[in-house]
Amino acid sequence: MTVEEELRDVRAAASGDSAAFERIVREHQKNVYNLAFKLTGSEQDALDASQDTFLKAYQNLRAFRGESRLSVWLYRLTYNASMDIIKKSRRGKLISLSSDEEGAVPEMPDDGPTPDEQVERRERLEAVREAVLALDEDKRRILLMREYRQMSYADIAAALDLEEGTVKSRLARARAALAEILKKRGTISFDTQSKRQIDDKEARRHD
Amino acid sequence: MTDHEHFEELISLRLDGALDEEGEAELRAHLETCRECRELLALLTGVHDALSIEKDPPEALLRGVMEGVERAEKTSKTVKMRWTGIAAGALAAAAALAVAFLPHNAKTPDSDSGIAAYSSDTGTPVSLFPDTKIGLPGEPAVCGSVDDLTGIRAAAYFRELPADIAQTGPDYIFANGDVGYDVPEELLEAHRNEAVRIDTPDPAGAVCLAVLLSDQ
Structure with missing residues (x-):
């Protein structure tokens, strides 16, 4: 969809043309859903x-x-909606921990049986998200652009008004800072499989 | 750039598939002798893999959105709104809940001055917009105060809201009677001089907020 087509659909949808709005949703739903999933770690939360x-x-x-692309505006809305859901989910946990009365604990929604892999993936995404949120603003912004939105170096450079070389070095600093936080917190292991693969590769090189 | 930073950058480029042959050879040679960089690469590869997800959105997404759009259209045509005070009991319960989750510097909602939107037809609290923070049936979940600015890029406070901002909302109704509007940054900036106060606590935030102050 070109910028002009997009703007035309936005104007039509704002005037009550639901078919135009449906085109907008179809165009952007994949990016919105995937971003929400990476932030919340849950399919149900991502859908909500x-x-x-x-x-x-x-x-x-x-x-x-x-003035900006619709995708940028939707990104902001998605980030906000995801953080709202995350805050609500934290509240739920707090209530259940602080409640003394038996039976007063709110039940978490039953999503049916959860495979270990899903739980592990969610924990990893949550740990990464919390570490990203603990970064300073510049580092967090560039990491969100690259790792969560898969923006290219060129697009990040344009968005932040930086040279591509600066983007590369800032991204490297941000990733190193993220790794530092994750290592310090040590709440979850990311590296078992990756490390094994890397160690295997290095070992093969010595054979 | 220190040696350490140089190899951090090579690792970062490799994760993005942007490392050239020369850099790859240099990094490989370094990894043989540097355990710290091997661990960094392993950890960041794990993070990168966790975030390299591409899922197809469920069909329920589009369906739910279009149903919501239809509902919103109907609601805006048929439900007459009136402003009224929240029942004291409900608000007190909600205030107790809210206090537990607000950051330490946030204001406690004023239990005497809450405002909710009610349907005048049924007397049931209804949501003005999908994420209105209060007045949901059975759950008077009072939003934090306007001092709870996490995730907000800038917040401007007005005694009289400019008409073009007023047209965009409202999006939030605070327990102390203030009303919040999510607005584009440029729109907020255009009315900078009319604001009684402007806060910019989190430049990373996702939204800009215009707040119409209540009379209290």
């Missing part, structure tokens, strides 16, 4: 955050005037 995002976008379409 994505729906919140698009409904919020629908209610505020008139405020979108095309």
